[in-house]
Amino acid sequence: MDIQYKKIDLNNNFSRALTFRLDSFVCSFDSDEEFWKEAGEEGCIYRNKLEQRKDDEAWCYYHVWHAGRIIGQLEFRSFSDWDKLGYVHLFYLIPEYRGIGVFDQLHRFVEDQLIMAGCSGAVLTASKTNLPALKAYDRHGWYWLGPNPKHAMTDFYRIDFS
Template sequence: MDIQYKKIDPNSNFSRALAFRQDSFVCSFGSDEEFWKEVGEEGCTYRDKMEQRKDDEAWCYYHVWHAGRIIGQLEFRSFSDWDKLGYVHLFYLIPEYRGIGIFDQLHRFVEDRLIMAGCSGAVLSASKTNLPALKVYERHGWYWLGPNPRHAMLDFYRIDFN
């Protein structure tokens, strides 16, 4: 499938980025009850962070496109609290593109970018209840690293690049 990755332009595609972020929050926590506290009123905190980081090569915000349509989103950075490990904030696909093998391409894209940035692996935080995500992460080589002390429902997972 012909997938394209384009940096998110907060001036033209922010509402889509925010909606994808909100849906991923619901997938992780079962509701968006705490979502607005995290992203700020109308997503202003999230938008400000995206704007501040858009020219910083260590931060990556991409929309995933197929057939002229935005079908997903990737957010990651080439640093973390762990030495030489990047951090993946978001792998997201709209529902009709989940489970059909596209994640493999998204995963390879993120891995390639992090390797080019000098990372030997990556870490992400995933909800214990988001079983479809945990299954796909495990299939791609992610393994449990430990609990996330910031949220009881989240655990850290790690992958080492070969």
């Protein structure tokens, strides 16, 4: 499948970015209640973060395109609390692109970008109840690292790039 990755255009596509972020939150936590506390009214806190980081090469925010349509979103950075490990904040695909192999391409793209940035692996947090995501991570070699002390419903997972 011909997939393209383009930096998120905040002027034209912020509402899509916010919608994808919200959906990923609901998929993970079965509610949007806490989301709006983090994102701010109409996503103002989230948008400000994206604006502040958009020119920083360590922060990566992409929309995933197929056939002229935005079908997903990636958010990651080339640093974390762990030495030489990047941090993945979001892998997101719209429902009709899930489970058909597109995630493999997104995963490869993120891995390639982090390797080029000097990372030897990556870390992410995942909801204990988001079984489709956990299955996809396991299939790609992510392993359980430990509980997330900031959020009881999530755990840390790690992958080492070979």
